Every structure is written in C-alpha cells, then in structure tokens.
Amino acid sequence: MLAGHNPYLVALSLAIAVLGGYTGLGLAGRILGKTDLQRRALLVGAAGFLSTGIWTMHFIGMLAAPLPVDVAYLVLPTIVSFLICALVVGVSIFFVVGSRPGAFGTGLAALLLGVGICSMHYVGIHGLAGPFAIEHDPLKVLLSVVIAIATAYGALRIFLDPQVGLRLAISAVAFGLAVSGMHYTAMWGMTIVPAGGGHDMAAMGASFQMSSQFVSLVVACLCFFVTAGFLLFLLPEQWGSAEPQPALAAADAAAIGVPPAIDPDPTPMPAQRGRIERIPVQSGGATQFVPVGDVRSIRADAHYTWVHDGNRERMCGWSISEAEAQLDPTMFIRVHRSHIVAMPHVTLVRKEGDAAVVELDGPHPHQAPVSRARVAEVKARLGMTRGGA
Template sequence: MFVGHDPYLVALSVVIAILGGYTGFGLAARIRGTPDVSHRVLLAGAAGFLAVGIWTMHFVGMLAAPLPSGTVYLVLPTIVSFLICALVVGVSLFFVSVGEPSLLRVVSSAVLLGLGIVSMHYVGMHGLSGGFAMEHEGAMVVLSALIAIAAAYGGLRAFLARQGGVQLILSAVAFGIAVSGMHYTAMAGMQFVPASEGAHHHIEGLAASPQILSLVVALLCFVIAAGFLLSLVPEPRRKAPDDRAVPLVEAAGLEADALPAGELAATPGSRLRPTPLGGIGQPPRAAPAPRLPVEGADGTHFIDTADVRSVRADAHYTKVHDGTRERMCPWSISEAEAQLDPGLFVRVHRSHIVAIPHVTFVRKEGDGAVVELDGPSPHRVPVSRAKIAEVKARLGLAGRHT
C-alpha cells in the first residue's frame, strides 16, 4: 500500500533538515573557547536546533506520505520521539565538546546519535494509529541506521572542524540530505497492512489529527527559519582598543593612575607589554617551561608558552587556549602556574590563568571582571573579585575604585 510522496513536501523536509543542521552546527562551532556559561547556552541551542530540525523533517515527511484515511497521531509517542532526539543530540555534542575529541570518542558519539535518530523515527512511526498495521523490511531498517550513523559522523566532524562559510554550508547540506535519506529509506521499507476483517481498532491515549500536526510542524518550520536567518546576522565588530592606559581604563569603567614602577612599560600607540618582574620583594621565579604538553588524537604535542593565551582548570587537568582553540593539558592548574613565567602569566581566578601580553579588553562585571585575550578566535576569561587589583596593576591601571 506504500505509494509516492508529495514532492513539494519532500523538498520542504530536506530544506528544513539543511536549515536545522546549518543553525545547529553554526552554534556548535562556537562552543570551544567560550566561557562556561556561554558554553552551556551554545550547547543547549545547538542541540535544540538540531533536534527540532531532525524531528520536524521527519514529520514533514510523514505529512508528505499518503496515509490511510482515518489515520491519527498518538500524542505520547510523538512527544517521546522528540525527547529521544533532543537527548541523544545533546549527549553526543557534549561528549565531543569535553576533552580532546579522539577518533574513538567521535565514532562512539556518531553511533549514539545515529541510533538515536533511527529510534526517533520508529517511535514516531509507532505514533500512527488507524485501521491498519505496519510491517518493516529488515534490510531497509539496517540501511537506514547506517545512513543515520554516517550523517551523524559527518555532522560531528563539521562541529569539530569549527569552520564557517562554505565548509559549514556544505556540511549542513550533506547532513540534511543524509538525514532525509535515512527517513525515506526507512519509509521505503515500510508497508501499511489492512487490519483483518471484523477487527475493531480502538485508539488508546490522546490523539491528534493530521491537521493539528500540520499546525505544529508549520510553527516549528518558522522557528527553524528564524534561527537560520538570525545565524546569518554578522556579530558586531569589536572596536579596536586604544593601547594607551587612560582610554582603556575609561572603557573598563575604572580610573587611571601612575604606572607601577618596573612592572609595565607602555607608549602611546603601542600595545601594553609587561616588563619582567624581579627585585626585592618579588617572589622567586622558577625556570619557565618553554613549551606546554597538550593531548591530541595521535599523541602528545607541545606548544610554545608564547602562543598560550589562557589556561583553564578542568577537573584534574587543564585546557590550554592558543588563540584558536582549547586543547587538553595533562598538568593540573597548580602545576601549570608553577611552570609558567610569572612575569607574563597571572592567575586571575581559582580556575583561570591568563597571559597578560595578550589581554586586549577588560571590563567590570558584577563583583568581578572579565578580560578578553587576542587571537584568531578571541575569548573572554572571568576575573575574581580578589584578583581585580592585581590585574589592574599588571595592566597599568589604578588601584582606586571608580
């Protein structure tokens, strides 16, 4: 009884999957190198848009299928199918965004996400109710699962690439086509079988008509389209900070004072650079480590301390940001602090160390402050209230309150 779909709705379902993939991956690509709060918000937004895109694509595809008359959608399985999709997408993105994304970690996340997409599809199909039964061809079920896993792997690779522009568009298009291909492959392996004569079909639980589902799907399509359009709006360009001390202080809402002797040397029009600390009263300096070890998928690499922008505590280890991305370091934050040159690095928070020469922006925020570090991917680091005075002194700012 399986016949052709409405080609316009099929095309719409593919477009929805592509838009959802673009928006979700675009948000996910910004996760690395952001503060903890922004990290969680971006992760939730990326998982939400990907889940809504996949789920909406599925039900646009269901509306495209000529279902038997009298078919309704059971509300509980329909909602459960969305929750499954949202859960597996969120877990998969979280799994690859924490720690160094090894090949095993990415493949495991892709398998989890792919199986979650397939489960969402068949749970959603179970939500169909009417005077019929459904039969699924085993080979097509396996094929649809393989397509879903391949789509998930490609999507996660796009997330890890942290690229924009053409690569992000191509990744979203490939993901949308693959997810749609999984859906229609599974539908091709399904048949509606008429119920046996004399058998009465009773609808158990709350049900919704195809018209109600159409309204819900239309609303979600609008949400995805709006999110996609918002993702295209360029971020406001940050005004280049004036390298002189007084304008920097005024922008931060602080006051300027005389520069601490022997600590900071600056001239108008040049970047603030700290001079080495030393002399009576200064803490003894350990021999600075010329390089920091960071873990990669193929082993341990080493990066020069001159390239380090910040170090962030992560359980018993740390994350080292080189201005482009974060990578895991096997040292604890205390070990890193002991090895880094105290003339260039300062611990601004119990969980954060920053390289003072790379600070381009400072602003009071609540009881503390935030500083921004330069690089191809600038990122911000919180400063605790107890460390504000030290950071201000290291930047040549006054110790007085505004």
C-alpha cells in the same frame, strides 16, 4: 511508499534538516571558551535545534507521504519520540564538544547521534493510528540505521576538522543527509496493510490523538522557529557593538600628540620575552605541548586561544596578550587584535581593501587577517617595502 511522495515537501524536509543542523552545530562550536552558564545554555540550544530539525524533518516527510486520509497521530508516542531524540543528541554533542575526540570517540558520538535519529523515526512512525497496520522490511531497517550512523559520522568529522573550508556548512549538509536519508530509506521499507493490528483507531480510541491538519500547523510553527534560529545565528556575536578603530601608527600618533595606546587586556607582561620553547594545548582531554617552531598562528577566542601547528588547531589556556608576551617578537607578530602569526611561515600576502590577509605554510595551509594598522609593519618585516628587514 516513496513513489507517491510530494516532491516539494520532500525538498522542504531536507532544507529544514540542514538549517537545524547548521544552527545546532554552530551553537555547539561556540561552547569552548565560554563561562559555565553560557556553555550550558549553548549545549541546550544546540541539542534543541538539532533535535527540532530531526523531528520537524520527520513529520514534514510524513505529511509528504501517501498515507491514508483518515490517519491520526498519537500524542504520547509523538512527544516521546522528540524527548528521546533530544536526550541522545544532547549527550552526543556534549561528548564531541567537551573532549574533542579522535576517530574512535567521534565514531561513538556518531553512533549515539544515529541512534537518536533512528529512535525518533521509529517511535514516531508507530505513533500513527488508523484502520491499518505497519510492516517493515528488516533489511531496509538495517540500511536506514547504517545510513544514519555513517552520515552522522561524516558530519561530526567535518565539524571537528578546522582545516575543512566552510566546514560548518558542509557538516550541516551531511547532517541533513543523515536525517533525511535515514527517514526516506525507512519509508522505502515500510508497508501499510489493511488492518486488524494494533494501530486500529478503535483499539486506541482512549488515546490522545492529533489530526493531520493539527500536525501541519505544529510543523509550520517549527519550520518558522528553525528558520528564525538559523537567521539569528548568522548575526556575529558582537553584533550591535561598536567596532574598535585601528590604532594609529607610532609616527602618526607622535605627530599629532596622541599618547601611546594601552592594551585593554589586563594580563601582566613578563619581564623576559621569547624564552618559551613549547606551548601547552588541550587535546583529547589531556595537555600536550607544541614546539614554538611548529606554531604557525594563534587565534583569540574569548579568554582562550587556538594554536595552529600547520595541521590543525588546538585550544590553549593563554589569552592572546599572554601568548604575545611569551613568544619571541623577532619571529611572531600580532597582526590583528585576535591573531598572532609566525613570520617565517608566511607564504602569501593578499590585500583586502585597506587591510590584508596572510597565508601560513604547512601540510594544511591556512590564512589570518591583518588589520589596517599592521599592514605596513608586516610588509616591512617581509622585506616588501624599502628599508624592510
């Protein structure tokens, strides 16, 4: 079966699986910090793009295969294959994003995702109708299942690890390999024999069927849908809105008579600052506490924040202004409207245009942006300018 595949369609099938994985996983990554309605919409979108990527990859692979010219596709098994896939993949993504599981939980989610991929394939394969029968090599069936689950586990582990650079792109490639690797391994173990069996057209003449030409049209439309979703996902969430201008330095503002800026975040400031010793974070469905001395940076995400302790990020229920108010201002500085960093842990400052980037130490070093208005203060705090601390 593999020898006669169209290489261009094989490449297209892999590309569509990767694009669908990138868009679906990207939408899943935006679920935290959203309202209940937004979370539901993003979960549906993530499951929809992932399952569409799986389904479209499968049928592009079928069109690439050297199937008999008189093959047809039964409508009911074809639709059922997509519904099973969407349901199982949706449950898997909900489990991963909702609880941020450890290795064992990620393994269960990968098992679900792999089962969804395999179910889609084998139900779809047995939706083929024609004067032939289909046989499978049991060992290659088992190998295809192992490939689907193992690579799905890799994709989810990379997706959940905030320390991996370009983790969304890498996890999407791993997802594409899970889908296409499983599919083509299964096709390697599939044999079409002259018929007699239950796939004969005459035996299924009463069933609704689709021709290869019609399936090609559906696949072309879905390829456009997946690609369009991928391109739309690349747009930033605030695309089209005006970017706030950086605040003037205090001395410049006083010189031109501009009143002090008011923080747009209405969160009230406590009277005492720097008294907090631990920060509550969410991990594995429970609340944990990170010592303030271990905190490297805090990143805003809607009304929540992500706390980085040098190893990984975990979600915190505080807003960025509340975090700024709770922390010791002699150690922490808000370097950007959405980032706070611990100055003792800064190991590198790199200029980027009028702004800058700082790197924080730890087992897994990471970076945070510095807005143009904060560059001078950061340099002064680090002793990089005359008169700095």
